[in-house]
Amino acid sequence: MLRRFVSAAFDLARSTPVSAVIAAGMGLLLAGCGATPSTCAGGFCPLPAAADSAEAVRQGDLGRGIRDYLLAHPEVLLEAQQALAAKQAADRQAQARALVARNHDALVADPEDPEMGNPRGDVTIVEFFDDECPYCKMMAPTLEALIRTDPGVRVVLKDIAILGPGSEVAARYALAAKRQGKYAAFHAALMADKTPEHQLTEAHLLEIAARLNLDTARLARDIQAPEIMGRAGRNRALAQAIGVTATPGLVIGDSVQTGALTPDALAKAVAAARARKAQAP
Structure with missing residues (x-):
């Protein structure tokens, strides 16, 4: 299970802007308590319903796994930002080539x-x-x-x-x-x-x-x-x-x-x- 956490976190960080990685992690952590950001307002999270407890535990474990991996390997965030910058530069050049052709x-x-x-x-x-x-x-x-x-x-x-x-x-x-x-x-x-x-x-x-x-x-x-x-x-x-x-x-x-x-x-x-x-x- 932990190996899947690590793999998912690495792939997510490499292909996603840092802000999105943080947002995804927060979403998963909140999902672990069976709530959305709006229902957790006020400083507490309601307990999950019994029928959803197994899924909530799984989501909570995944969120904690991603968080722990990113804390242990912060260089992944830098790699994600570098990949994003390279993609944006390639997009700019593609747009420039179209304008040059025009x-x-x-x-x-x-x-x-x-x-x-x-x-x-x-x-x-x-x-x-x-x-x-x-x-x-x-x-x-x-x-x-x-x-x-x-x-x-x-x-x-x-x-x-x-x-x-x-x-x-x-x-x-x-x-x-x-x-x-x-x-x-x-x-x-x-x-x-x-x-x-x-x-x-x-x-x-x-x-x-x-x-x-x-x-x-x-x-x-x-x-x-x-x-x-x-x-x-x-x-x-x-x-x-x-x-x-x-x-x-x-x-x-x-x-x-x-x-x-x-x-x-x-x-x-x-x-x-x-x-x-x-x-x-």
């Missing part, structure tokens, strides 16, 4: 998006970033290194300009630089720039443009183009639609990651995306 063309097939790497790569990374975001600046060399070492990677860049007016203007200047064939150089300069958050000015952006031999007069015209003016806003809406809540936000194949990744973590995420794609029907 927004596939907007994510990877917009001809106006700047991109790096192999245009025909078998794995596409979409980065939602901000030109003033320090974590995006940390991520930039990692992405560049990946492109150099993995010829099968394509990177699509989507500036969402969430850190204020400086970010918004920088996004527009970068897209205007794309019209002169110098987006990559301008983007790299912004990622390497040491200006603190919220202090990026248009004057500084013009200095960068001049250093890169961009036509600043043309830039001034192009940043007013309607498709450039509204692009960061459209990118923000897309990021929200797929559940990206911070920068950098990365869509790697069909999975969504938030935050800067180490080179090793990024390489593993790309490998996993590649494997999922190979297994897809």
